[in-house]
Amino acid sequence: MKLIERNAYRGYSLYLMEGSDFSYVKDFLDGQREKLERIEFFYPYTDKELRNVLEEGYFVGLFDCEDMIATFAIDGDEEYAGELARIVKSCSGVDVGKAYESSGLMVDASRRGEGVAGFLTDVIVRRADSRSIAVCGVVHIENIASIATFFSRGFELSGVWHMSEGYDFVYLLRRAGGNAENAAIKSTLLLQNNGDCDKIKIDTEYSSIGDLDRHRKLLDDGYRGILIKGSRIVFAREKKGGIYE
Numbered sequence: 452m453k454l455i456e457r458n459a460y461r462g463y464s465l466y467l468m469e470g471s472d473f474s475y476v477k478d479f480l481d482g483q484r485e486k487l488e489r490i491e492f493f494y495p496y497t498d499k500e501l502r503n504v505l506e507e508g509y510f511v512g513l514f515d516c517e518d519m520i521a522t523f524a525i526d527g528d529e530e531y532a533g534e535l536a537r538i539v540k541s542c543s544g545v546d547v548g549k550a551y552e553s554s555g556l557m558v559d560a561s562r563r564g565e566g567v568a569g570f571l572t573d574v575i576v577r578r579a580d581s582r583s584i585a586v587c588g589v590v591h592i593e594n595i596a597s598i599a600t601f602f603s604r605g606f607e608l609s610g611v612w613h614m615s616e617g618y619d620f621v622y623l624l625r626r627a628g629g630n631a632e633n634a635a636i637k638s639t640l641l642l643q644n645n646g647d648c649d650k651i652k653i654d655t656e657y658s659s660i661g662d663l664d665r666h667r668k669l670l671d672d673g674y675r676g677i678l679i680k681g682s683r684i685v686f687a688r689e690k691k692g693g694i695y696e
């Protein structure tokens with residue numbers, strides 16, 4: 452492993468994890484996964500996938516002194532990046548060519564709610580921007596904490612996929628350089644909350660977390676998921692002619 456930044460966040464240090472760290476990283480992820488109430492929320496890497504992401508991708512680990520407390524990564528798998536982009540395009544029409552999976556998001560159970568995942572998402576986003584690539588998180592459809600983390604950094608719910616009973620996923624996309632309209636729509640929605648809705652030209656719809664069919668229908672109609680409100684996801688689309696009249 453290589454030090455990227457000492458005291459990067461709340462006194463924790465940021466490292467780049469490499470192929471030689473395979474066993475260490477695997478033990479951390481397996482140990483944390485076993486403790487999850489909903490084990491299906493963290494879809495495990497195969498050994499081959501983990502080796503690949505450590506060797507070919509960008510895998511970061513956050514450490515409190517000697518202890519690993521969190522991980523996040525961008526995969527390097529080009530073929531899968533093409534496949535993710537195809538799924539997103541078929542669901543929402545958004546065509547990014549390739550969407551590299553952001554995977555391995557895990558925060559030690561005792562460190563959640565401290566902003567650690569948000570910090571690591573910023574790290575991943577900076578890396579994506581430096582490479583001008585789109586990234587996409589594939590998240591269990593009921594994993595509110597993870598979906599909220601991606602939304603908090605401007606990712607958009609841009610695809611859905613039914614794998615098998617109990618395994619429905621959402622695709623959270625961040626285009627190369629960011630989803631600029633999304634930021635504009637979000638700030639406009641906040642204005643809307645302050646009663647400035649007359650001027651606003653945004654259509655919003657809601658879909659309950661976990662409602663794959665409704666998510667799919669809204670994506671089909673040109674909406675993208677951008678926020679969580681209570682137990683629902685806010686989907687938004689710009690009306691023709693821009694956000695403001």
Ligand SMILES: CC(C)(COP(=O)(O)OP(=O)(O)OC[C@H]1O[C@@H](n2cnc3c(N)ncnc32)[C@H](O)[C@@H]1OP(=O)(O)O)[C@@H](O)C(=O)NCCC(=O)NCCS
Nearest residue numbers: 492556557558563564565566567568569596597599600603
């Ligand atoms: C998902 C996970 C990584 C979030 O880590 P975390 O460090 O607790 O998250 P943060 O404190 O950085 O929060 C990031 C954002 O998500 C929001 N968030 C986090 N947990 C949330 C929850 N349970 N409900 C609603 N929002 C939540 C925060 O409010 C924050 O948004 P903000 O920056 O706008 O305030 C963590 O819960 C985890 O490790 N879960 C188990 C493994 C897992 O599910 N990984 C994801 C696989 S796809």
